[in-house]
Amino acid sequence: MQVRSFPCPRAGVAAEDIPALLDQIASEPSPERWNDLWSALCHQGSVYSASFAALPWLADVAGRYDREQAVSALNLAGAILACSDQPHGAGDVRAQHAAEVETLLVVVNEYRTSSDRNEYAYLLESMLSFEGVVSWGEDLAWGLVNEEYEVSCPGCQANLFIVIGERGFFSTSGDYALSEDDVETTPLRPASPAAMDGIGRRLHDIALADGQQDVASAMTYVFGDATCPDCETGFSVADQVSADWSATH
Secondary structure, eight states: OOOOOOOSOOTTOOTTHHHHHHHHHHHSOOHHHHHHHHHHHSBTTBOOHHHHHTHHHHHHHHHHSOHHHHHHHHHHHHHHHHTTTSSOSOOOHHHHTHHHHHHHHHHHHHHHTTOOHHHHHHHHHHHHHHHTOTTHHHHHHHHHHHTEEEEEOTTTOOEEEEEEETTEEEEESSOTTTOSSOOOOEEOBOOOGGGOOHHHHHHHHHHHHTTOHHHHHHHHHHTSEEEOTTTOOEEEHHHHHHHHHHHTO
């Protein structure tokens, strides 16, 4: 599949080089070439008109190629659309690419249910991005895969780690991963699944229905409450993740 125009790629990547890179991925895909495409179209979360011009190609790859290539295309397309509100002069991206977004959403839901935990987290995030869910279409998977979110305390503004995974379920302002000493922590308070609502309840129930019990359990902490160990301010983890996301966009 050919894409007609790739204006304004990131600095250092020539627009005329992108179609050749797409052809190379289509004929001889490799992780290195996909990394090059990420760097060209979604470098450190920045997107361009060229990024949106690639959406038809990504939808085509997702719908016609093998699982590995499809998942790579879905994740890149999801990341691009999650950033589609950036100033880029491309107009209403979702309206212009409604057919591609619909295709991507159908395909991501097909692959989502047969994934391992980490792949599942990224595909779930891409699903939200295709649906137009603000914030969680960009921030969900990183915390689930790395088993921590970094947020600011709404009380004292301290930088906090919200840890969710094998190392426990707690909040701390200390560098718990590198420190040789014990750091002060406070336990998280998970939400009761029966009391959850909105996007939290939906994500919990989807993960449970997909057989991803570990992800479903993590959602109760993501949409539960934490306490700052420094000033003892209590807060909603999800609200603070969303607040920090909004502050940087």
